[in-house]
Amino acid sequence: MTTGKNNLEMSSPASAPAPKKISRRDVLKSAGIGGIGVLIGASGVGGLLSMTESKANSSGKTDIVPFYGKHQSGITTKPQDHVYFVALDVTAAEKSALVKLFKEWTEAAAMMTEGKPVGELSSNEFLPPKDTGEAAGLSASNLTITFGIGPSLFVKNGQDRFGLKHKQPKELANLPKFPLDALEEEWSGGDLCIQACADDPQVAFHAVRNLIRIARGKAILHWAQPGFQRTKQADPKDETPRNLFGFKDGTVNPDIKNEKEVNQHVWVQPGDGPNWLAGGSYLVVRRIQMFIEVWDRTNLREQENTFGRYRDSGAPFGQKNEFDKLDLKSKKENGEYVLPVNSHVRLSHGDGSQQILRRAYSYSNGMDVKTGSFDAGLLFLCFQRTPSKQFIPMQQRLSTMDKLNEYTSHRGSAIFACLPGTNKGGYIGETLFN
Numbered sequence: 001m002t003t004g005k006n007n008l009e010m011s012s013p014a015s016a017p018a019p020k021k022i023s024r025r026d027v028l029k030s031a032g033i034g035g036i037g038v039l040i041g042a043s044g045v046g047g048l049l050s051m052t053e054s055k056a057n058s059s060g061k062t063d064i065v066p067f068y069g070k071h072q073s074g075i076t077t078k079p080q081d082h083v084y085f086v087a088l089d090v091t092a093a094e095k096s097a098l099v100k101l102f103k104e105w106t107e108a109a110a111m112m113t114e115g116k117p118v119g120e121l122s123s124n125e126f127l128p129p130k131d132t133g134e135a136a137g138l139s140a141s142n143l144t145i146t147f148g149i150g151p152s153l154f155v156k157n158g159q160d161r162f163g164l165k166h167k168q169p170k171e172l173a174n175l176p177k178f179p180l181d182a183l184e185e186e187w188s189g190g191d192l193c194i195q196a197c198a199d200d201p202q203v204a205f206h207a208v209r210n211l212i213r214i215a216r217g218k219a220i221l222h223w224a225q226p227g228f229q230r231t232k233q234a235d236p237k238d239e240t241p242r243n244l245f246g247f248k249d250g251t252v253n254p255d256i257k258n259e260k261e262v263n264q265h266v267w268v269q270p271g272d273g274p275n276w277l278a279g280g281s282y283l284v285v286r287r288i289q290m291f292i293e294v295w296d297r298t299n300l301r302e303q304e305n306t307f308g309r310y311r312d313s314g315a316p317f318g319q320k321n322e323f324d325k326l327d328l329k330s331k332k333e334n335g336e337y338v339l340p341v342n343s344h345v346r347l348s349h350g351d352g353s354q355q356i357l358r359r360a361y362s363y364s365n366g367m368d369v370k371t372g373s374f375d376a377g378l379l380f381l382c383f384q385r386t387p388s389k390q391f392i393p394m395q396q397r398l399s400t401m402d403k404l405n406e407y408t409s410h411r412g413s414a415i416f417a418c419l420p421g422t423n424k425g426g427y428i429g430e431t432l433f434n
Helices: 024-030 095-112 201-214 259-265 292-296 300-307 344-349 391-401 403-407
Strands: 082-090 144-149 192-198 219-228 281-290 361-368 373-384 408-418
Touching: 082 201, 082 373, 095 144, 095 201, 192 201, 192 281, 192 408, 201 219, 292 373, 292 403, 300 344, 300 403, 344 391, 373 408, 391 403, 403 408
Parallel strands: none
Antiparallel strands: 082 192, 082 219, 144 192, 144 408, 219 361, 281 373, 281 408, 361 373
16 A cells, blocks of 8 residues: 555374365365355556557447457556456466466456356256356446466476476566565465456456356466455546545556556566566565554544655645655754655655556455454555566565554565467467467
């Protein structure tokens, strides 16, 4: 969660062993269904349409974001109201099975982003339908589906899993452990990821559900998190969304209408590493728990000092408007900076040379049974060309000095290489697997 350029930016002995009990979860995992229960949630953040995406399809519908193109949608696409994000573990042993999965995913994703089911209804009523059906009659709702691959798809436990080790980019490596991280395995890592964003939560969940179904026998769920922002209906002025601390979140991002700026900060360029990723982008995911109850007992002045912005307007200290340039030099009479040195916005900004494209969403998973408080926070998603020069140095500053750390805890973390786009007749991942 941030208002700058970053995030708020992790028996007793017996004579003979008892037979092992097989749980329903184990049965589901062995069938490739996955063992993680997931809930339909809501999501979003502000932005604009990518230069590579049109505002309407050939039929004239304005709620369809084209799936095919030079880049995957869901990165520079105008953020939708809801997200459903999942990380998966690959169970397939052969590269051919992985290729088959991505081909099937590409075909299904292209249909669902047009508001169509993943397959025709079978005339045999004794077989399960190809599509799960909960999105029948619903519009495409600007659905985008973005696929990514994690470092563990290349090498896991020292093994070159699919003969792709030589193609692994140096930038696609597990993130370093940052100070104060409290990462949990159940919210971290993954061989693959799917980010489904839509203006309707059921449409987003339907997309993920059907893609997981297609992956049965080849991949299983590792973790899943839905997210939300204020809806377009609730905010007709389309202002910057607010996070669960009540502050505007996502004020500063690269200008996605500026091709030079997007190429500089978001899209991987030829020569950056293995050229199979050119036109793609690196995605960093952080699941950040927010201590809402503590924040709610904090006075407004302290809250604003924490962010370095006025809550009402979103303007940085010393300025009048949300998008005014940060004043990093002015001091008070006592010699302290007007913009506190440990404020979130100042540390996120740094020297201004590092930029990332954020698409963060709030989340609420009900109650944290360990504490009896809300299990809520930020699903921080950011895209960039070079994580080692963008997200990592930002987070290193924030993790050591950010006053916001008093009110948050990073529980989950992952990095993925979001593949380049593809054209009709091709498939997502073909540049890597061919």
